[in-house]
Amino acid sequence: MNTWGVVEVPDSLAVSYARGFGEEGTAWIAGLPARAAELLDRWELKRDGVVRAGEAALVLPVLREDGTRAVLKLQMPREETTAALVGLRTWNGEGMVRLLDHDSESGAMLLERLDATRTLASIEDDDTAMAVLAGLQARLVCIPAPQGLRSLGDIATEMLEQVPRAVTALADPADRRLLLSWASAVKELAGEPGDRLLHWDLHVGNVLAAEREPWLAIDPEPLAGDPGFDLWPALDSRWDDVVAKGDASRVVRRRFDLLTEVLGLDRARATGWTLGRLLQNSLWDIEDGETALASASVAISEALLSR
Numbered sequence: 001m002n003t004w005g006v007v008e009v010p011d012s013l014a015v016s017y018a019r020g021f022g023e024e025g026t027a028w029i030a031g032l033p034a035r036a037a038e039l040l041d042r043w044e045l046k047r048d049g050v051v052r053a054g055e056a057a058l059v060l061p062v063l064r065e066d067g068t069r070a071v072l073k074l075q076m077p078r079e080e081t082t083a084a085l086v087g088l089r090t091w092n093g094e095g096m097v098r099l100l101d102h103d104s105e106s107g108a109m110l111l112e113r114l115d116a117t118r119t120l121a122s123i124e125d126d127d128t129a130m131a132v133l134a135g136l137q138a139r140l141v142c143i144p145a146p147q148g149l150r151s152l153g154d155i156a157t158e159m160l161e162q163v164p165r166a167v168t169a170l171a172d173p174a175d176r177r178l179l180l181s182w183a184s185a186v187k188e189l190a191g192e193p194g195d196r197l198l199h200w201d202l203h204v205g206n207v208l209a210a211e212r213e214p215w216l217a218i219d220p221e222p223l224a225g226d227p228g229f230d231l232w233p234a235l236d237s238r239w240d241d242v243v244a245k246g247d248a249s250r251v252v253r254r255r256f257d258l259l260t261e262v263l264g265l266d267r268a269r270a271t272g273w274t275l276g277r278l279l280q281n282s283l284w285d286i287e288d289g290e291t292a293l294a295s296a297s298v299a300i301s302e303a304l305l306s307r
Contacts, residue, residue, distance in 0.1 A: 004165065005035060007033045008051050014026075016055045025076065035108070036060065036072070037057065043064070043072075043110060044065040045063065047061070048062050055253035055269060057074060058073070059074075060072040064128045069113035069117075071087070071113050073108065074106070074108045075107055076107065077105070078107070083219065084219075084222060084263050086149060086222060089218065090145075093212075095217055096217045096218075097111050098110075098255075099111060112212075114218065127258070129204055130254075130255050130259070131262070132215050136215065136217050137234070138262050138263050140197065140220075141196040143196070144196065145197040149223060151223075151224045152193035152224065153191075155280070156190040157239055159279055159283060160183060166283050166286045167179050167180060170291060171291045172292060175292055175293045177294060178298065182301070185275040193224075195225070198229065199220045199222070200223045201219060202233050206219050227272050229276060232281075235256060236296055238302065247279070249306065253304070256304060274300070274304060278301055281297060
């Protein structure tokens with residue numbers, strides 16, 4: 001019997017699952033309160049705060065039986081969920097939130113409690129925030145990717161196969177030429193995709209203040225590949241603020257220089273894989289019905305190629 005009360009599912013999460021997964025998502029959300037209650041009982045957890053939710057997960061602050069503060073994270077079991085578990089076990093808390101327990105069948109994770117109210121975005125000085133991000137990134141990618149994760153080589157092949165059809169969806173000839181140039185950069189690098197353990201979404205919003213270290217990364221989407229493919233989220237961080245302050249190209253180049261220096265990356269290669277990330281994002285956008293390249297992607301490409 002669940003002794004910890006009813007688990008509330010925020011409307012935003014229900015809408016996200018209905019939109020992203022249709023009937024399967026709606027059914028998963030319907031079973032979420034019972035699933036959460038069962039795990040609270042099984043792991044002898046006591047609720048300790050307000051329910052939070054992103055687009056894909058429900059997060060419950062909890063206390064373990066010994067008083068340790070933790071969070072219970074529940075999300076639909078998918079390839080990404082399995083990859084996250086692999087990555088979290090491999091990093092084992094090195095620059096990353098620590099995995100305390102997990103349930104393979106449901107994909108639920110019991111994680112170290114960080115300060116969800118303070119992300120790295122709270123650091124206003126961009127150089128300081130990027131230095132923290134780069135330091136975490138360097139620690140994460142120094143670890144070889146374990147077997148079983150998706151490979152950047154496979155992703156690159158898939159992207160190149162999609163380009164001929166995708167380019168026809170773009171209305172502006174300049175956008176078409178730019179997309180094809182990004183594809184050319186990927187084609188040159190596809191034979192050497194790398195073997196590091198990548199976060200795949202490390203930006204200032206995915207770094208939280210912590211107790212055992214000042215800052216730790218969260219929400220990885222692990223991938224095996226070249227660290228250059230992992231720079232875009234940092235370059236794109238707080239993009240609206242970057243644009244509002246003017247001289248976006250200078251900010252992008254400054255961030256790129258800091259990241260590549262701290263990670264010890266070849267800049268030409270890192271540029272190529274960053275263009276590959278712009279290609280990936282654009283292919284996703286086109287699949288969703290977009291007929292123009294995102295202005296941020298165009299600006300980041302111009303900043304890196306104009307130096």
